[in-house]
Structures are given as C-alpha cells and as structure tokens.
C-alpha cells in the first residue's frame with residue numbers, strides 16, 4: 001500500500017459516492033438507492049444502483065460492483081493509487097506516502113502536466129498584456145473572443161520568437177526533455193531548443209479532468225505560416241483520438257442535458273458557450289473516432305453533430321450507425337444556415353445557434369433530406385429517380401424497421417405505393433434500386449393526404465385552389481380537410497385555431513401534427529399528385545358497364561392524366577380533372593364509380 005491507511009479512509013469519508021458517480025451517470029432516487037443506466041454495460045433500463053450509506057454501487061445487469069475507488073478506477077481506466085490521488089485532490093486532502101511514493105509514470109505525467117500548465121499561463125499572460133500581442137487581441141476582440149471569454153478558455157499568444165517559451169520554462173526549472181516530451185519545444189538542427197508554436201493564437205486543450213495536455217495554435221490573418229491551425233503532436237499525455245476539446249468545461253451540462261454537441265473547431269465550441277449552450281466539444285484536428293464516442297457515452301446518450309457531417313460521406317455514415325447500435329447513442333445532425341459555422345453564428349445570431357441544436361434531425365433523416373430537398377417532382381421519371389436515390393441512402397441503415405419507416409416517408413412524397421419501397425428496404429440491396437415510374441398511380445396513401453393537410457395549414461393559398469373533398473379517401477384526413485374548409489371562412493383569428501375550435505378529437509390530433517410537420521415539397525406538386533392518384537383509382541374501380549357519355553368522359557380524363565405529367569400542360573390538366581372529379585362525386589345518385597359503392 002502506498003498510502004497511510006488513515007488517509008484512504010479520510011478520502012472515503014470526505015467523498016460522496018453519489019456525487020462522484022453523478023459526474024458520469026444520471027442517477028435518480030429510488031427508495032434508499034440511486035438508480036441509473038450502467039456505464040459499464042449497454043442497457044436501456046437502469047440496473048445500476050448506488051447507495052450513499054454503504055458507499056457502494058452494484059449493477060444487477062453485469063454484476064459490476066465496488067466502492068468509490070473501484071468506480072473511479074473502472075470508469076477512468078486508472079489504477080488504485082491514481083484513483084485515491086484523484087479523489088484526495090478533489091477533497092483537498094494531502095496524502096502521506098508510505099513506500100516509494102507515487103509510481104514513476106504518475107510522477108512523469110505530473111511533471112509533463114505542470115510544464116503544460118506553466119505554458120498555458122505564460123501564453124495567456126502574453127496575450128493579455130504583451131505589446132506584441134496587440135494584433136492577436138484585436139483579432140480576438142473582433143470575433144467576440146476577448147475579455148472574459150479569453151480568460152475562461154485560457155486563450156494565449158505564442159510570440160514570433162525562436163525560444164521565448166523554452167527559455168522561460170527552463171528558467172522555471174523544467175528539464176529540456178520535459179519540454180520536448182510534451183511537444184512544446186524541439187531540438188533544432190543547430191542543436192538548440194526551439195519553441196514548437198510561433199506567432200499563433202493558442203487554444204489550450206485540457207483532459208476531461210481539467211489537466212492541460214496540448215495546444216491548438218491558429219495563425220493570425222496574413223501570417224507567414226501556410227497552416228491555419230497547428231496542433232500539438234501526440235505525447236504521453238495527449239491522444240488525439242481520445243481527447244475532446246472543451247469536455248472539461250462542458251461535462252456538467254452534458255450530463256444534465258444527456259446531450260453533447262460535437263463541433264469541428266475550437267472557436268465553434270467557444271461560440272456555443274458564449275451563446276449559453278455549454279455542452280459543446282470539438283475533435284482536435286481529426287474526425288470523430290470510436291474512442292471519442294466511447295468517452296462521450298459515459299456522459300450522454302445523445303450526440304449532436306454540429307459540422308458538415310455529409311461531407312464525410314457514406315463511410316462515415318456507416319460508422320455512425322454502427323456506433324449508435326454498439327454504444328446505444330443517438331446521433332443527430334444540426335443544420336446551420338448555408339455557409340455559416342457555429343463560430344460565425346454565435347456572433348451574428350446566437351438564437352439561431354441554439355435553435356439549430358433544438359431542431360437537429362436523426363443522422364439518416366439528414367442524409368435523406370440532402371438527397372430529396374430541392375429536387376423536382378414533376379414527371380414520373382423525376383419521382384422514380386428521387387425514390388431510387390433516397391432508397392440507396394436509406395438502405396445504408398442497419399435497422400430494417402428504421403429503413404421501412406423512411407421508405408414510407410419517401411413513398412408518400414413521390415406518390416409510390418408504400419409497399420413497393422418498403423419491400424426494397426427489406427432487402428437492403430447494396431445495388432442502386434430501380435423503381436418503375438408507372439407505379440405512381442395506386443395506393444397513395446394517408447401520407448400524401450396528410451402532407452396536403454399540412455400544406456393547407458402552412459401555405460393555404462398555394463394549395464387550397466387545387467384541393468377538393470374527393471381527393472381525400474382516408475376518413476380522418478377527409479374530415480380534417482372539411483374542417484379546414486369551414487374554418488377558412490371564419491374571418492378573424494388564425495386558420496389553425498379556428499379549425500381546432502370546431503374539430504373533433506381525431507381531427508384535432510391530425511391538425512396538431514400537420515401544423516408542425518416539416519414539409520419541404522412544392523404545394524402544387526402535392527396537389528397534382530393527389531389528383532392523378534384519385535382519378536386513376538376511380539377509373540380503375542368501375543364496377544359496372546359505363547354508358548357512352550361516361551366512356552367519352554373517361555377517355556378525356558385519361559388524356560388529361562398524360563398531360564398532368566407534362567410540366568407545360570400540368571396545371572390546365574389538373575383543372576379539367578378536378579372538374580371531372582367534382583362531377584363524378586357530386587352527382588346525386590352518382591354515376592356510381594366512386595369508392596363508396
């Protein structure tokens with residue numbers, strides 16, 4: 001044993017096991033225990049129990065158990081001695097070492113970290129006070145990174161000199177091999193110690209415990225060095241694939257919100273903090289790794305990507321899905337206005353930054369949106385192409401149910417039968433799928449009607465002239481349509497409120513969903529699609545021999561259906577088909593080929 005036994009017990013007595021575990025696991029009180037999701041195995045319901053009185057934890061799922069020292073050892077992957085040291089430091093207890101003291105590794109690590117801490121401070125003071133840092137201060141002030149922000153994030157400035165930092169650290173008693181081991185300096189060709197960073201704004205990078213382990217250095221605009229950012233190379237205390245910039249500041253909020261935001265750059269993280277969103281971290285010049293996800297999983301189950309996740313392509317997508325499954329995390333993507341990164345938005349529109357996080361969409365939804373948004377849906381060929389492209393992306397996802405649900409959405413959007421696309425989703429063919437354009441006519445779907453209801457609420461003028469009752473074959477959407485039509489005649493108040501005022505419970509439910517649905521389709525194309533579907537259905541449902549006049553009218557309708565698929569003639573055709581439909585539906589005693597028969 002390396003410490004006096006009394007010390008260990010003193011640390012234990014001064015430490016709340018619930019408080020310590022809560023830094024990693026969200027716990028709720030259940031009787032005398034605290035319960036949460038086990039951090040040592042993957043689970044969906046909480047089997048992990050902690051009890052303050054006994055100072056012990058136990059998982060009934062994986063049998064992990066122990067006291068506060070075991071917990072810290074297991075979760076931080078450190079040895080017993082380090083766990084005692086860590087908790088002692090937290091409780092402000094000075095340990096008495098019995099034999100040999102700390103392990104050599106531990107001592108070396110402490111030495112390296114204390115050199116880093118001295119460098120952080122030295123760079124920081126240079127930034128705040130030195131005349132040669134004026135340009136750096138101006139640059140930071142322009143970007144809202146001066147003052148309290150610079151102090152909170154310990155920003156610094158590395159002067160444009162060969163060895164200013166090295167000289168300072170040597171004077172402070174640090175050995176030269178410490179400086180090179182930690183990546184602050186290197187021995188140059190002239191066999192002299194030279195600083196690694198020069199004429200750069202310095203972003204210190206801390207471990208999640210708050211130990212300084214590395215730097216990211218940014219040149220000033222117009223600087224001589226072509227590399228905009230330079231990061232510390234890996235050292236004994238710094239592993240890029242395991243380090244997330246900002247986690248030390250973010251982790252409390254991450255645990256509280258069960259959500260972590262992953263950015264690309266240091267200034268993005270700071271931008272989020274400045275906008276009041278204090279749960280952002282960044283990878284340090286690498287892409288997100290499995291190690292990162294494993295670390296983040298200890299703190300939260302929801303990961304929001306705040307960078308252009310699509311640029312990483314299909315390979316990245318497959319990794320994300322795999323990690324979602326393996327670590328039981330949900331990956332979603334925040335969408336920012338074009339060309340803006342979080343750092344920019346924090347200055348120009350902090351509210352939009354927070355909103356982008358609230359509105360983050362699941363990763364697959366994001367990928368699918370990329371494929372479908374802004375694409376024309378005029379011709380059957382357009383729709384088929386879109387369906388094929390979307391299904392290719394959807395089929396990257398490993399979960400068949402998820403694939404089917406997305407396939408259903410695409411089916412509604414392009415007007416294909418849900419069953420057709422769902423079948424493609426079941427097979428998950430790696431090959432591009434081929435969808436026959438002719439299939440458009442039948443089987444659409446409450447979904448298309450729901451989209452029409454949604455557009456009525458969101459863009460009445462653009463779709464209302466193209467809709468009639470006969471287009472709604474599903475019962476509740478039909479009643480919703482009639483409710484909206486009635487509500488539209490009330491002159492005061494909003495359409496939605498007026499409609500909710502007269503709606504029955506089922507209609508109310510669909511209206512409430514439709515009002516907030518995120519529909520990104522041209523309203524007229526939705527209407528045209530519904531018209532085409534309805535006319536085809538009626539034509540194919542004739543159950544008795546038609547009279548000659550009907551035969552002529554039906555032939556006209558078929559011609560108009562062709563015209564509906566031609567951009568130039570579509571609107572005129574839609575008008576004439578609406579008249580045809582109205583005549584069919586409203587004739588007393590009817591000509592009898594509507595589905596009510």
Ligand SMILES: [Zn+2]
Pocket residue numbers: 038039040041047048059060061062063064
């Ligand atoms: Zn467990």
